[in-house]
Amino acid sequence: MSPARRPILLIAPSLVFMTALFAWPLIVAIGQAFTGPGGPTTAHLERMIDDPYFWPAARNTALLIVVLIPVQFALALTMALLLRERPKFAGFYFYVWVVPLAISDLAAGLVWLAVFTDRGYLNSIFHTDYAYLSHEHPTTMFLAVIVAELWRATSLVFVIIVAGLQGVPKDYDEAAEVFGAGYVKRLRHVILPQLRPSLQVALILRTILALETFAVAQALTGRNLPLLVGETYQWYGFLQNPNVASAIALVILAVSLLAAFGYLRLMREAHR
Amino acid sequence: MTQRVNRRTLLAAVASTPLLAACGGVSTSGSGGEGSVDFLSTQFLPVEERQRFEKILADHVKTKVGFNPIDASVFATTVQSQVDAGQTKVSLLGGLHGDLAPQKDRLMDLDDLAKQLSDRQFPADLIELGKLGGGSLKYVPWMQATYLLAVNKAALQWLPSGADPQNLTYDQLLAWVTAGRQGNGGKPIFGFPGGPKGLNHRFFQGFLLPSFTGGQITTFRSPEAATAWQYMKELWAQTAPASTNYDFMQEPLERGEVMIGFDHVARLVNAPKSKPDDWLMVPAPKGPKGLGYMIVIAALAIPKGAPQADKAKEVIKALTTPSIQVEVLRANAFFPVAKAELPGDLPKPISLEAAGVKAQQSASSAIVSLPPVGLGAKDGEVAQIFKNCFKEICLDGKPVQAVLDDQAGKLNAILDQLKVACWKPDPAGSPCKAM
């Protein structure tokens, strides 16, 4: 086995596996978006764009990503750095902070619905009657989804960063400290650069998953806050139109790829 | 130290894989197994409904049935992929009219079975529906339901004078909920299943529009329809805004979030459970043209290539016998389609509903609506048009006639492709379109 062939052999099983399973469904899905009874057509795309829910869904999805991802990363980084200082009960904290990972998004939606609903826990604690999730209050509706998603999905980023932090040698950090660098300086110049590969992976994965999951948003707001993936399900299931569903799915795919490509480019350094 | 632990665990994991691989899985559908009928259903998903129905199957149906209730879109995927691939594994399908209609080309013809069931005396309307717009019978009616208004007796204090809850008009309903809201400190007392899984489109198709216009499709943008939607706008202003999140009304009613609610009988039945004497189940209100109401049909069908088609037919025969139909009513609040005498010992919530249903059906000015016939896969898109009318008129506040004209255009675009005949309450005649 020559060293040149080695990488190909190592990735071969994964390539074969994914191709065997996904290649044909992928082609079928792409095909469905562009074929009609008379051959290739853009009719489905036009239908998708004309739909009153499409642009709000696209806007909401974009807004969700732009607000959620930075906040999640900030929170996850804070959590990882807090634990890095090895406070007492670190083990216990770590376990509790990872637990939301185990919760399915359906269950997470249920819990936060119970918190935010009209006669839910939030209103119970403050003895108020505010309709957080009503379509009349779009801001609180959106914020509720952000909070619920923050709770549910930050653990993913947190675990990746923690795993990545393991590889950051304490020597550099301690050396920098000895030479008088403050915490923020150490963070920016020693720790974060070493975390780059993990952060990159976490960003890509989290963005793609954020574009995908909508169960929590749907549990909380129904179709009052339309999202792209929710529309995919709606067109596929209720409206029995797999063509438009595929078209929307391709939009999601395109955005995900763009984001992934962007991240890979942005974070490409001398490291790799 | 760490390395040794790693290796040991790794070895153990790898060694146990062959063991895991040896089992293909443990069966999860109760009495499944060799030779049993795989019954795929979109009905009776909730855990308790499912258990009660399985008990009925076990106690009263001789053939072994593996009951598998699943979500509607998984239902569609399963039927489609199995039948199209020629590898049908399920033998019996149970679903609403809207679940089975898109699959009409994948269902077996059941004309011979229908002949054997002539003594069940299914209403002729339902048999007609079961042909799904074609020539032969594709499904056998299984159960039916309709919509009622559930009223907590505490709301009666605001009933306008001279109004009889069993005989309301839409205007009286509006006056009632308006007074109720004022009396309740500004908090609406009326709720509506406007959630994503709510069946509010059936309300518009089968209740509101026929009561005001006498039709469903042909009168879609007539002046009477505009009046109907204007009314709906006013009613919505008095409805609990949380209704856009309500899929089922029974919980908000039970919790006291609203006091009057309109919904499918099976989705109302739990509301009176704890205190049946506090509740009334009344027919839907009357409009200028009469009391429009729609029946919801659940039916049984056999997919093409079913492995146990004959046994499935036995199950259909059993499930349509009057005694079992009454058992299903008792258990899950779905009403019989076969001619059956209702016993006097039904649970209180069910007998409340039965009374309401009877009153509704025998009203002098009743206008029966059927769910759309022959739309196939477009059933959902047509339903969406009605939902969009609601959204644009009531939620977005757009001008009524403009929205109706716009949506009528979209409706006709779909109907023109299908060229189907109109169904009740519109006069029969093809092709059906909004005038």
Place this chain on the structure above:
Amino acid sequence: MKRLALQAGCIAITLFMAVPLYLIALAAFSSRESLNRFPLPLLPTDFSTETIQGFLGSTGVVPAAINSVMVGLSTVILALLIGVPAGYALARYAFRGKQPYQLFLLLTRALPIVVLSVPLARIFLASGLYDTTYAVTLLHTALALPTTVLITSAVFVAVSPEQEEAAQIFGASPLTAFVRVVMPQALPGIAAAAVFTFVMSWNEVLGASILTLNQRTLPAQVLATLSFSPLAYRFAGGFALVVPALVFIAIMRKYLLNMWGTTLR
């Protein structure tokens, strides 16, 4: 002072993460009537196991749980076997087609499964694997591969190649060098990938629903119906579904936290 601020921060975050869990448990173990009251009780005053018992006693819950465990563990093993070598390749080698390969992996994860469901079901029907736990394992492995490959590659990058080369100079084969030098250091990443894989597989609903009929996994059997069930059942179901994943994380926690603060060089 710094210690206090540290603890305060940790506690604040812990509360945010833990309170909803407490609420699930509370609601799962409350009687149905207490869930209809307003204001909702915040303390377990109405303790009752009736909903949980009802839930556990419903058809097929225990066999479905067994299926889920089998699928989950098999998926982890298969995904690691296929994914770890690929992650290593991504970390160590710069080969042609590296970026297209990464994008290809992500592409498959970026398409909602619902759109792929009919062709996927047909593949498994045609291969005779329909309605077996193998089918679900294969699907879940495919869904887990992108995470596994990418996370392990990020962690392998951090392990210096010099150590491997040193081991090989001293006579170890490339494989031995990998297993005895690289893997122990990359264990947190591998453990992280294992945790994600198991949890993803455990909670995955749609794929499992379309690929099975009578040999369902727990989510396929139960989760999908939760939204139609009464409130109390939804909480009981949500709670019961969490427990095994919690156990798995408790086990893997040790590997995730391996080598806190050890000097690596």
